Amino acid sequence: xxxxxxxxxxxxxxxxxxxxxxxxxxxxxxxxxxxxxxxxxxxxxxxxxxxxxxxxxxxxxxxxxxxxxxxxxxxxxxxxxxxxxxxxxxxxxxxxxxxxxxxxxxxxxxxxxxxxxxxxxxxxxxxxxxxxxxxxxxxxxxxxxxxxxxxxxxxxxxxxxxxxxxxxxxxxxxxxxxxxxxxxxxxxxxx
Amino acid sequence: xxxxxxxxxxxxxxxxxxxxxxxxxxxxxxxxxxxxxxxxxxxxxxxxxxxxxxxxxxxxxxxxxxxxxxxxxxxxxxxxxxxxxxxxxxxxxxxxxxxxxxxxxxxxxxxxxxxxxxxxxxxxxxxxxxxxxxxxxxxxxxxxxxxxxxxxxxxxxxxxxxxxxxxxxxxxxxxxxxxxxxxxxxxxxxx
Numbered sequence: 001x002x003x004x005x006x007x008x009x010x011x012x013x014x015x016x017x018x019x020x021x022x023x024x025x026x027x028x029x030x031x032x033x034x035x036x037x038x039x040x041x042x043x044x045x046x047x048x049x050x051x052x053x054x055x056x057x058x059x060x061x062x063x064x065x066x067x068x069x070x071x072x073x074x075x076x077x078x079x080x081x082x083x084x085x086x087x088x089x090x091x092x093x094x095x096x097x098x099x100x101x102x103x104x105x106x107x108x109x110x111x112x113x114x115x116x117x118x119x120x121x122x123x124x125x126x127x128x129x130x131x132x133x134x135x136x137x138x139x140x141x142x143x144x145x146x147x148x149x150x151x152x153x154x155x156x157x158x159x160x161x162x163x164x165x166x167x168x169x170x171x172x173x174x175x176x177x178x179x180x181x182x183x184x185x186x187x188x189x190x191x
Numbered sequence: 192x193x194x195x196x197x198x199x200x201x202x203x204x205x206x207x208x209x210x211x212x213x214x215x216x217x218x219x220x221x222x223x224x225x226x227x228x229x230x231x232x233x234x235x236x237x238x239x240x241x242x243x244x245x246x247x248x249x250x251x252x253x254x255x256x257x258x259x260x261x262x263x264x265x266x267x268x269x270x271x272x273x274x275x276x277x278x279x280x281x282x283x284x285x286x287x288x289x290x291x292x293x294x295x296x297x298x299x300x301x302x303x304x305x306x307x308x309x310x311x312x313x314x315x316x317x318x319x320x321x322x323x324x325x326x327x328x329x330x331x332x333x334x335x336x337x338x339x340x341x342x343x344x345x346x347x348x349x350x351x352x353x354x355x356x357x358x359x360x361x362x363x364x365x366x367x368x369x370x371x372x373x374x375x376x377x378x379x380x381x382x
Contacts, residue, residue, distance in 0.1 A: 013305055015214055023211045024305075027218025030257075063306045114204055114215075115254045132233075 008068045025073060026111040028066070033057045035116060037121035037148040039155070039162065047141050048164045051148060053127050054105045055064060055094045067092040070097045076103050101129050138170055199259045209264075212297070216264060217302040224248045226314035228339040230346070230353065234236060238357045242339060244318050246285045246295045249273060258283040267294050288319050289316050313342045329361055 001011040002021060015021045034056050042050045055077075059066055067079045070092045077094035081087075094104050105124050113120045126147050134140030142163065150160040192202040196366060206212045206234050225247050233241045246268075250257050258270045261283045268285035270280075296315050304311045317338050323333030333354065340350040 010303075013303060013308065015217075020210075020214045022207055023214035025223070027215035027220075028222045029218075031219045031223035059306070064354070066306055069305075092241035111206075112204060114200075114260075115250070115257055115291075117204065135355070 005069060008072070009065050014069075018102065020105075021069075021073065022111055025070065026113065029057060029108070030113045030115045032059075033116070035119050036153065037123060037151060038128050039145070039148060039157065046156070047138070048134065048169045049145075049162060049166065051126065051130065051135055051141075051144055053097070053100055053123060053130070055100060055123075057092045059090055059092075061090055061189050064090045074099075074103050074107065080158050097127060097130060102160070119151055122147055138166075142166070196260060196263065199263070200256050205260075212264065213302055216261065217299070218247060220299070221304045221306045221374075223250075224307070226310050226343060227344065228314060228317050230336070230339060230348065237327065238329070239360045240336075240353060240357065242317065242320075242321065242332075242335055243286070244288070244291055244314060244321070244324055246291060248283045250281055250283075252279050252281055255281045264349075265290075265294050265298065265339065288318060288321060294323050309344055313338055329357075333357070 001016055002014050002018060003009055003106075005014060015024050034054075034080065036054050036056070038052045038054060040049065040052055042052045043076050057067065057070060064079065067090055071077050071079060074094065076096065076099040077092055079090055082089040082091045087174050105127060108120055109124070126144055129135065129140065129144050129147075131188055135144050145162060145166075146159065192207055193205050194208065195201050196202055206215050225245075226258060227245050227247070229243045231241045231243055233240065238354060248258065248261060250271075255270065259283055262268055262270060265285065267287065267290040268283055270281055270283050273280040273282045285291055296318060299311055300315075317335055320326065320331065320335050320338075326335050336357075337350065337372060340346065
């Protein structure tokens, strides 16, 4: 039995071995987990937007213990009330890129999602791309952006709008950079 | 590897052993499955209502294969388009009481839900109660009804309304039964 969880749950309620608990977690995450990549406007980011991968699992407050189990198994992440539903829903959230790359992704590489297989593959490529700093140049950034938009889920902004804004911004800073010395700030330095 | 599934999914996408697949299913069902007991008006039922336990798992049409896997593991149940969302959502449904009592409940007795522990216990008590025909007399029926109403989920009718209707109906048939011979049908016999 998994006595190491006995301070948070009666171990008789858990699968008997860590290996089994891992497959339970795989199934739970395949159903209810979320490998998401959000896109946030951020004025001081190089291209005006930040690509933000997050792994999260949502659960009613009543069953928060399951989120504690996840946190203990993964040894990272945090549990927070879900914004907008603070009084009744909690989330286990991992958004540290290091934890995603070193803990979460290797776990689901070993225990592969079935339903969320494609979603996980895109998530993995984006996290690894960010780890390799591909988002630091324009082509890499656009390629990661397009990968994010291939993932399921609703988006506040269309890919076209974001690309247009990114290109306008790059164009503007290019123009400034090409201006004669003293004719303006080199905005590229700032981003 | 689980080659017995290779006609529906590449077995490399599945957990390597049946035991692991069972824990995957436990996790999936604990997150997304539903042990529900619906209550249906039915004029020719003894008390005017039928207590109807159903186990189901819902999935988008795109990932229907996961429902096929469930059907193959449980060797019972059926897959149907979800009423009202036929074009994009499917459900794996087990509503045969024999299959619930002999397959589904024993599986989740062995592989216990954590999140849905209480829901599953009530479901089990109700299915076993129906199997023991407790719903055939009024006290047993009311007790099963109350158990169903203790389960989470929205109800179209309040328990009070249903109980009132049940009692009115029993009262009416009692009255008829007590009426002199030839004074009316013995409705109890019909139900």
